[in-house]
Amino acid sequence: MELNLIKHPITIETERLSLQSMNEDDLPFFYQLQSDESLMKYIGPILTKEAIKQKFAARIKPWDGDQTQWLTLKIIVKSSQNFAGTIGFRLIDIESERAEIGYLLTAEHQGKGYMVEAARAIINFLFHQVNVMKIEAHCCAINQASWQVMEKLGMQREGHFKAHSVLNQQRLDDYSYGLLSPNVAIYD
Numbered sequence: 001m002e003l004n005l006i007k008h009p010i011t012i013e014t015e016r017l018s019l020q021s022m023n024e025d026d027l028p029f030f031y032q033l034q035s036d037e038s039l040m041k042y043i044g045p046i047l048t049k050e051a052i053k054q055k056f057a058a059r060i061k062p063w064d065g066d067q068t069q070w071l072t073l074k075i076i077v078k079s080s081q082n083f084a085g086t087i088g089f090r091l092i093d094i095e096s097e098r099a100e101i102g103y104l105l106t107a108e109h110q111g112k113g114y115m116v117e118a119a120r121a122i123i124n125f126l127f128h129q130v131n132v133m134k135i136e137a138h139c140c141a142i143n144q145a146s147w148q149v150m151e152k153l154g155m156q157r158e159g160h161f162k163a164h165s166v167l168n169q170q171r172l173d174d175y176s177y178g179l180l181s182p183n184v185a186i187y188d
Contacts, residue, residue: 022072098133136176
């Protein structure tokens, strides 16, 4: 894998979007997403302001080889220069060349195809520049909008985990999706 590519700030352009590594100035946008109850209802509890600041600091630091570290990019709509959300990835297993993606989009930017466009760009970057061989994504089964994005990306549902997570004192099923690089060789 080409790991040096992710040790520096990343910018990826699409037709309508600019995906850019977040910096210190982006804390208000990150806080807006992470404290929005309607967005976080299927992801996790609303954290304290201090905990969100700590999470943000971890997401903007340069990648240091830690497989648990998420690299998060802000999504900017080119036509308006408005912040629309975040999309990120982490290398979950460097030896087997696997990455995980995750995303959040503000309510006013949903339903316009922005997340599929942003995720396609991240997938292209991970497959063709970083040389990841598999990309994974996970969500609660009741988060239909999230798994529909995964399916629009061509990801395959690889797992349905019954009563797998607890969110807001409720036990939920989870889905796991995967997408193989067109460059992967499979041996039986």
